[in-house]
Amino acid sequence: MAATPLDGRATAERIRARLKDEVAELGGLRLATVLVGDDPASHLYISLKHKAAKEVGIEPLDHRLPGTISEEDLLDVVRGLNADEDVDGILPQLPLPDGIDEARVIRAVDPVKDVDGFHPFNAGQLYLGRPTLVPATPKGVLTLLDEYRIPLDGARAVVVGRSDIVGKPVAHLLLQRNATVTICHSHTDDLARQTLDADVLVVAVGLAGLVDADMVKQGAAVVDVGQNQTEAGLVGDVDPGVAARAAFLTPVPGGVGPMTIASLLENTVLAARFRGGMLAFPRG
Numbered sequence: 001m002a003a004t005p006l007d008g009r010a011t012a013e014r015i016r017a018r019l020k021d022e023v024a025e026l027g028g029l030r031l032a033t034v035l036v037g038d039d040p041a042s043h044l045y046i047s048l049k050h051k052a053a054k055e056v057g058i059e060p061l062d063h064r065l066p067g068t069i070s071e072e073d074l075l076d077v078v079r080g081l082n083a084d085e086d087v088d089g090i091l092p093q094l095p096l097p098d099g100i101d102e103a104r105v106i107r108a109v110d111p112v113k114d115v116d117g118f119h120p121f122n123a124g125q126l127y128l129g130r131p132t133l134v135p136a137t138p139k140g141v142l143t144l145l146d147e148y149r150i151p152l153d154g155a156r157a158v159v160v161g162r163s164d165i166v167g168k169p170v171a172h173l174l175l176q177r178n179a180t181v182t183i184c185h186s187h188t189d190d191l192a193r194q195t196l197d198a199d200v201l202v203v204a205v206g207l208a209g210l211v212d213a214d215m216v217k218q219g220a221a222v223v224d225v226g227q228n229q230t231e232a233g234l235v236g237d238v239d240p241g242v243a244a245r246a247a248f249l250t251p252v253p254g255g256v257g258p259m260t261i262a263s264l265l266e267n268t269v270l271a272a273r274f275r276g277g278m279l280a281f282p283r284g
């Protein structure tokens with residue numbers, strides 16, 4: 001019996017419908033994106049984010065800067081957006097060009113406008129179990145698991161990948177839901193020995209077909225975060241043959257990708273509520 005698809009497109013559509021009503025109640029919001037240079041993938045991602053924002057009534061503010069911009073000039077742009085009371089969220093599109101310190105730029109964003117959830121303050125809040133603005137992809141993964149009522153309390157969860165953007169934050173979110181979490185990475189010895197124990201398996205490394213059916217427990221829920229461009233098209237980190245063993249599996253495309261954008265929009269609404277005093281944002 002084939003795995004049930006974890007349909008990110010349908011779930012994201014329901015989230016956007018709810019957000020459209022919330023944005024209207026808040027009187028309209030503004031999301032500033034900052035794109036530096038001419039990376040084609042970054043241009044595509046920004047256009048998708050702008051399209052989704054407009055659909056729910058969020059006005060995208062498009063800041064496109066040359067790849068030759070100095071780090072200080074870029075920081076001045078970010079500081080200006082911090083000071084602009086009409087801007088609810090700020091999203092510097094990563095990666096930034098060589099020669100610019102990404103960590104410094106991320107730290108420069110006002111934490112309450114940090115809709116990516118990458119600022120050390122928001123990362124620290126997640127680590128402490130008091131999440132404020134959570135990175136969009138991990139947030140989307142948990143929302144999708146909840147949508148399909150995947151049990152997490154007491155489950156054995158394995159996360160393959162330890163990035164600051166996906167692996168680490170998704171592990172913290174799973175841990176806060178009382179899953180028993182193992183993080184695997186490029187130095188993990190005998191990866192299959194770990195993944196075969198997983199009731200919930202999240203794979204986020206960027207290697208096409210890294211996990212195959214022989215590495216997956218019968219009846220597991222498998223979340224494939226991978227987005228790999230190959231000659232065959234866009235594929236994930238999980239081989240499609242896993243569908244024969246897993247109970248649930250995200251499609252690629254159509255799984256985590258739409259959830260990431262929907263979660264980014266959720267963060268923009270949440271940031272506006274923090275800024276408007278409707279929710280308490282911890283400061284210092």
